[in-house]
Amino acid sequence: MTDAQEHEEATMSNTLYDRIGGEAAVNAAVDIFYRKVLNDYRINRFFDNVDMEKQAAKQKAFLTMAFGGPHNYTGEDMRKGHARLVKMGLDNSHFDAVVENLGATLEELNVPQELIAEVVAICETTRNDVLGR
Amino acid sequence: MFYVEHYGVSFNGSIMYKLTIEEQTYTCQPDETVLDTLLREEVNISYACKKGTCHSCMVRSLDTIPPAAAQVGLKNTLKNHQHFLACLCHPEQDMVIKLPDASEFYTEGTVVVNEMLNRNTLLLIIAFKDAFEFNAGQFVNLQRADGLTRSYSIANTPQESNTLEFHIRRLPHGKFSAWLHDDIKVGDTIAVSEARGHCFYLPERREQGILLIGTGTGLAPLAGILTDALAHGHTGDIYLFHGSREVEDLYRIDEMRELAKQHSNFHYVPCLSGSHVPEGFMQGRANDVALATMADLKGWRVFLCGHPDMVNQAKRMTFLKGAASADIYADAFLVTPTG
Ligand code: HEM
Numbered sequence: 001m002t003d004a005q006e007h008e009e010a011t012m013s014n015t016l017y018d019r020i021g022g023e024a025a026v027n028a029a030v031d032i033f034y035r036k037v038l039n040d041y042r043i044n045r046f047f048d049n050v051d052m053e054k055q056a057a058k059q060k061a062f063l064t065m066a067f068g069g070p071h072n073y074t075g076e077d078m079r080k081g082h083a084r085l086v087k088m089g090l091d092n093s094h095f096d097a098v099v100e101n102l103g104a105t106l107e108e109l110n111v112p113q114e115l116i117a118e119v120v121a122i123c124e125t126t127r128n129d130v131l132g133r
Numbered sequence: 134m135f136y137v138e139h140y141g142v143s144f145n146g147s148i149m150y151k152l153t154i155e156e157q158t159y160t161c162q163p164d165e166t167v168l169d170t171l172l173r174e175e176v177n178i179s180y181a182c183k184k185g186t187c188h189s190c191m192v193r194s195l196d197t198i199p200p201a202a203a204q205v206g207l208k209n210t211l212k213n214h215q216h217f218l219a220c221l222c223h224p225e226q227d228m229v230i231k232l233p234d235a236s237e238f239y240t241e242g243t244v245v246v247n248e249m250l251n252r253n254t255l256l257l258i259i260a261f262k263d264a265f266e267f268n269a270g271q272f273v274n275l276q277r278a279d280g281l282t283r284s285y286s287i288a289n290t291p292q293e294s295n296t297l298e299f300h301i302r303r304l305p306h307g308k309f310s311a312w313l314h315d316d317i318k319v320g321d322t323i324a325v326s327e328a329r330g331h332c333f334y335l336p337e338r339r340e341q342g343i344l345l346i347g348t349g350t351g352l353a354p355l356a357g358i359l360t361d362a363l364a365h366g367h368t369g370d371i372y373l374f375h376g377s378r379e380v381e382d383l384y385r386i387d388e389m390r391e392l393a394k395q396h397s398n399f400h401y402v403p404c405l406s407g408s409h410v411p412e413g414f415m416q417g418r419a420n421d422v423a424l425a426t427m428a429d430l431k432g433w434r435v436f437l438c439g440h441p442d443m444v445n446q447a448k449r450m451t452f453l454k455g456a457a458s459a460d461i462y463a464d465a466f467l468v469t470p471t472g
Contacts, residue, residue: 023205031457038453052448054187056458057206061186072184 016068016118020111026063033105034059042097046085066102066119078129086132095131099123150224154232161224168219178232183220190219195229208459210331239276239324244317245296250384254350255301255314259323264295267328269357272464273297274326283309286438287328288353290361297325300353332436332464334358336365342433345373346423346447351439352385354464358436363396376404376419380411402426420447424454431455437463
């Protein structure tokens with residue numbers, strides 16, 4: 001293996017998504033996270049009337065994104081995807097609650113605090129789009 | 134340097150695979166997904182997110198096992214039947230594919246039993262010349278000569294000769310159920326589609342607890358799943374909660390009680406939501422009684438059939454009680470009031 005290759009492999013396995021555990025981490029987190037969200041009186045009304053099964057796939061898309069994994073959602077997609085919820089009153093407090101549930105999920109899975117902080121930072125970058133501002 | 138364009142090999146040397154749908158063959162270019170190819174060829178296929186999230190473009194491989202990456206996130210029963218997401222599939226060999234909305238193949242069957250299970254539910258058994266391929270718990274479309282079509286769940290298991298059993302409730306103003314109840318006789322023929330649906334038993338994790346909740350003729354697929362699980366020697370506890378308003382609308386009560394006597398791991402709980410609740414029945418709706426009875430559903434497999442509101446609510450509640458989302462099965466077809 002050449003130095004260049006070695007270097008490349010090192011950087012590739014250094015993305016947050018890889019360090020957190022990739023798809024396996026998403027699969028481990030999805031049910032725990034979604035159960036917390038549905039149990040959280042502050043935000044669960046936004047998840048009424050969404051089909052559980054379809055929702056599980058969407059939660060995986062959300063987690064993949066938050067973990068810095070591969071996705072092709074644009075800011076515009078995030079705006080459109082949450083516009084219905086903004087009409088229902090989605091605001092900063094709900095956004096914070098989702099991020100809080102995500103943090104608690106990762107703590108439950110023994111993900112180190114530094115990585116959780118990186119996940120939270122990624123979520124922050126979507127705040128204005130999610131809240132349609 | 135020169136290139137030889139060989140059939141199936143692109144200029145840069147990567148292999149191109151053939152996709153066959155009904156009589157048509159399409160070539161999947163290198164780097165294309167199955168969805169890309171079909172869209173380029175203007176094949177009519179539903180799709181939306183192109184990211185594996187929405188499952189709109191789910192299709193089925195009829196010959197080879199699809200690449201694992203194209204089955205990520207699908208339920209075990211769908212994987213088992215070689216369903217995959219066209220948008221995530223880079224073929225690894227030639228594939229024969231079936232689109233979800235492809236024209237259905239109907240087989241003629243002959244009615245061999247038609248008798249009442251209770252005051253409004255008909256037991257219909259249809260026999261076929263050859264073995265009918267299905268999993269207990271799946272559903273088929275029945276079709277009348279004029280084209281009127283309805284979905285009904287299969288209530289028996291494939292081990293029982295070449296027959297399909299159905300439980301058909303007479304619905305108010307239901308054209309199709311009235312036809313089955315009033316006009317169909319033993320010896321008549323009915324057109325039956327291929328079996329569909331992913332709500333069925335897979336003989337794995339035999340020690341796993343199984344929770345079955347059904348209302349009305351929602352018992353049909355659950356009875357099939359139950360028989361199948363017991364026939365496969367399932368060792369985990371199996372709970373069946375069957376509900377209706379009045380005791381006259383339940384059926385197979387004695388048979389289920391008998392089965393529970395024979396199998397110590399099977400528990401039958403008939404539920405009545407009306408005000409008159411005789412001895413031996415639980416008061417309340419089947420899903421409420423089930424959730425009050427089961428302390429923790431962590432690690433359980435759950436099957437839900439019946440009224441769509443009950444199914445939706447029970448999906449969420451069993452999930453919150455600990456069942457994994459991948460272990461909750463419910464069929465997607467709705468019981469239309471005009472049925
Ligand atoms: C933390 C930043 C967030 C990100 C990165 C995010 C990401 C996503 C993604 C990727 C989807 C799937 C879109 C699709 O393919 O259909 C989605 C859907 C959804 N999100 Fe978010 N989300 C965020 C915050 C929130 C918040 C704060 C709420 C509400 C409290 C929320 C509620 C929902 C709901 C209900 C859906 C499903 C929409 C539907 O099916 O109609 N999200 N989100």
